[in-house]
Amino acid sequence: MPSIRGHEYFLAVILTGYIMYKTCLAQEDENTTFAYDYNYTTDYDIYNGFPEVCSKAANRQFRQWFIPTFYAIICFLGLTGNLLVILTYFYFKRLKTMTDVYLLNLSFADLLFVISLPFWAFNSMNEWVLGLPVCKIMHTIYKVTFYSSMFLLSSISVDRYFAISKAISAHKHRSQAVFFSKIASMVMWVLALIFSVPEMIFTTINNNACTPYKSNNDTLRVSLQSSQITLAFLIPLIVMGFCYSNIIWTLSQTRGFERNRAIKVILAVVAVFLIFQTPYNIVLFWTTIVTAKGGTTICNNDNSQLYATDITQCIAFFRCCLNPFVYAFIGVKFRHDVLKLLKDLGCMSRERFFKYTCAQRKASLATETDSTTTFSP
Known part of the structure; x- marks a missing residue:
């Protein structure tokens, strides 16, 4: 057998290493290029047309300090305010009007939600290790309390509308009002539970994270987000806008210092709802359109979408801390x-x-x- 010279042996080693390198690249591309989750997505190099990984490291670092900080503040304020409302109602037996019943149920909804926030904070910081049942329970509690609180806020505005704009007819049915409000509250909780059924069914653990969707570009996600925007934002906004505008018009026909203060309170109620709910629903509408089109392949747009979702969602969650002050403590x-x-x-x-x-x-x-x-x- 002829011996291999030194330079020929060196070239053989380089050729073997190059073949192994290309093989590893091919396997890596096969495993990562066509995946899409929160950790990474794909972008396209305009020079050679090959897909490349879009880094989400900055998003993860942002979530690890931003979400736990905000959730801790919301949890503390929400627990304090809503517990005070609940204890006051039971201690003094204050369930005398429809709004009292609605406010008590609203405080229970907000209290349940803030109790689930530590699990949300854990999900944003670490891999989900609590199992699928806890994951489903967490998302179900969020959806049930979210829908019920929106329904209850709408019901409070309707009750105030009849109490002020239709005072004569409301006074005639005052004796049955509390009983009717209890039945209405039960119906709203049942409806909130029904609307949360998809969350129970489709919530899963994807890429070691608890998520309500299996993929980012999914017709299911478009349907669920569209229904959430409609049921939990547009309809309550229309109801509250109609009721409070009529209340302001009725109060404007009267005179006195109390009228001006009442109008200021109504404007504050509407302003809190718009300021804290509108940004998140705008972002949710944006992400729904992007998802309906099959997702985005532009890395900067995808990162901006994640930042906007995290920030506006925390702002929307903060509303549960303000409900006791806006509706009860006034x-x-x-x-x-x-x-x-x-x-x-x-x-x-x-x-x-x-x-x-x-x-x-x-x-x-x-x-x-x-x-x-x-x-x-």
């Missing part, structure tokens, strides 16, 4: 009961309690009605 009687509850629980001294309550009496020139959410501070 009432003078309700604020007085909250302070009395804190005093009875030992969280406030008698001197401080009388100081705050005396200041509230001086600030309130007119007596408040039986409703805890009359539109006057």
Whole structure:
């Protein structure tokens, strides 16, 4: 057998390494090029036309500090505010009007949601290791509480519409109002559960993350997001817009300082809903259109979409912290009961309690009605 010279042996080694390198590249492309999830997507090199991986490292780093920080704030404020509302209602037995019943159910919905936030924060920071049942429960709680809170906010606006714009007819049915509101609340919870059924069925663990969709460009995702925009934003927005605009028109026909304060409260209620819900629904509408077109192949657009979704979703979640202040704590009687509850629980001294309550009496020139959410501070 002839011996191999030195330079021939060197060329053989280079050729063998090159073949192994190309083989590894081919296998890597086969495994990663056509995958699409939150970790990476594909972009296209304009010079050679080959697909290349779009990095999501910056998105992951952003989520690891932004989402836990916001969720911790929302969880603390949401637990504090909604627990105060629930304890006040039960301690003083304040279920006297339809709005009282709706507000109690709204506080329960917001409380359930903020309790699930630690699981959402864990999902954004680490691989999901809690199993598929917990994953399904987490997403189901979110959807049920989300839909029910939107329905309840719409119901509160309808009740205020009849109480102010249709005061005579509303007073005739006042005795049956509380019973009707309890039945209506049960119906709204059942509807919210029905609308959340797809979330229970299709939620899965994809790429070690708990997600409601198996893929990013999916007709199922388009359908679910479109129904969410319609049922949980457009319809409540139309109902609240109609009711509160009629209330403002009715109040504008009256005179007095209470009218101006009531209109300011209504404008604050509408402003909170629009400011905290509109950005997220705009982004959701944008992502729905992109998904319906088959997804995006532009890396910058995909990263921008992820940043926008995370930021606007946290803003939308923050609304559950403001509901007690916008709908419950605006009432003078309700604020007085909250302070009395804190005093009875030992969280406030008698001197401080009388100081705050005396200041509230001086600030309130007119007596408040039986409703805890009359539109006057």
